[in-house]
Amino acid sequence: MSKSNTPRDADDSSKPATVPPRETDHQRQFKQTLLVPFWNRTERRPRALWRILSAFVLIAIGSQVLPSVLFGSIDLPPSVLGITQNAFTLIIVFLVVVVWARYVDHRHPTEYGLEIGPEWIRDAGIGVIIAFIAWGLALAVHLSTGWAHISAVLSPGIAENALPFSLALIAFVGQFLLVGIWEELLFRGLVLKNAAEGFHSRWLSERGAVLAGLVASSLLFGVVHVDQATSLPALGFWALMGVVLGSTYIITDSLALPIGLHFATNLAFNNVYGLSNVRPETAEIAATLLRPEFTGPTRFVDASGLVNVGIVILIAVLSIGYVTVQRGSIRLRVSPVYSIDFESK
Template sequence: MIVKIALSARALLRRAVWGRNRDRIRATWRILFGFGVVLGVLLGGRRLLGRVDFPDVLVNGPVALLVCVAVGAYALAASLIPGERPIREYGFSFDRRWALDALAAVVAGCVFQALVTGMLLASGSGRVVETFAPGAASGGGPVAVAIAVAATAVAFAAIGLWEEPLFRGVFIVNASEGLAARGLEPRRAVWAAVGASALAFGPAHALVAAQGASPLFAAVQATAAAVYFAVAYVFTGSLAFPVGLHFATNVWVVSVFGQAGSGFPALVRLERSVGAGPIDLLSLVIPSLVLLGLIVAWVLATRGQVSTDESLRDAIERRRGSAAAE
């Protein structure tokens, strides 16, 4: 009896981890594995970095090194998981098209944030309190300011390079495969995964609302961001556009129209007071719709059509209705 119970428990455990396909663990575990490795390295490394006295002028620059270690650790660990794809297959190609997508995304992100900032100023929800603010580089002269600006840019590029591969690449692709394995049509599986990724990414930002923003506004803003990041990823099949967007939007709200009292250098300091009223939400919705239009226009100009990327769709099609029920 005890042996039978042990065998049954072992079979249930195997089923919970592997499903019916012994060549690949379930989509849920592939997603959690990616987040566990990267976040584990980032959180553990941050504690170690906290013991090192870096010059203030570096702002969050050292975080970039930590991100490289975290993403590298995931790439190495993923290579040891049976059936797991290399991290480059989530949308890292680093060719000419990738570079052009990233550059176009930076431009689109700046246009988007310029519209948001303009509407905040016009509605009175934003007020300029300082210009040419050196932040942590105060008193250090032009060289210190240049170092602080460079460190800021590198840090925010690093943030995009871990959040986008996880929330857009690993999450959407694996969730789509899991849904397709249960028989859902590939395009529907992709967009269902997009919705799930937005719910995972957006509401959590209510806990880390930026200065001057209500938790509800922060959650809505992050959810909207998750949607346009995901749309860019699904239509291009590449992480270039979402990474570029992420970089541009972060740098804008920190170093172009930065927050009052921030240690980051900024061209302008903007005191924000945004809640969840109609005007506040319009200042987010209208620019987001413009941004979605820019994404669609770029995809149409560079791909010739606007649809789920073929490589992404094909990868999911191979899992549709398979025995690998996730």
């Protein structure tokens, strides 16, 4: 006896398919309007403000919060603690910059000014020479006017666990080299370049955008150093230093000269000529080759006094002169025009 065919359930395909409602043009336009302050459709990346702020937040967490947790309870000599913290910060900045370059900025990391070669190393070395000569002149002015006298030579400092002078000086050389690299990579490479692109894409000409980026990065540089500024003029001194370092960046499109100037300025100012000894909170703490005592008017001998302001201007003149001789002309070499060819590189 054969089985009769039982009726099968109706095929699901015969049922009308559930089609999600299509996004209307009005809804699409509304969504795009909401994203305008945050997303650049043409460049296919976040706008400059958010690229800069988000990188800063990550670096601040990585360089300020984590070291306090890792090294806060360890009793180290100031010079050793400084090089340890700044080595950690450099690693954080480098990792953030590499990730940012690839996935947010859409550019190669070398485009921040790190195309290292013989010319790059030479420019960095010239920056070191310029800074040491200039800050040596600052000390000479103080001594010749009677505003300071040398009270000690090869001074290791008076910290409870201070290292011998030679070891402390080596540690400070390492610390300030690290500081010069990570601060220039952050403030000039990432911030200035992105700020210039942001200003150009919305309001300004190419030249105006680069100059606006220079001002913005210099002000941010000053604000970040507010803990080292004892007054508004002192804060202006840091911003002026940011302008000088940023100017050498935009006329070379390289971090070599800024890094050399930054590193040597910190080392010469603090640990070679002892110019920071004028501050009560730092007097006789750091190891220094020459330890002057200052007796002149504060408006001249202070860390942000008129003598040091003049030296910063001299550093700018010498640096611009070097670039003019080396490259034949002075022009803005950092371009605010963003290229979206990173994927094809």
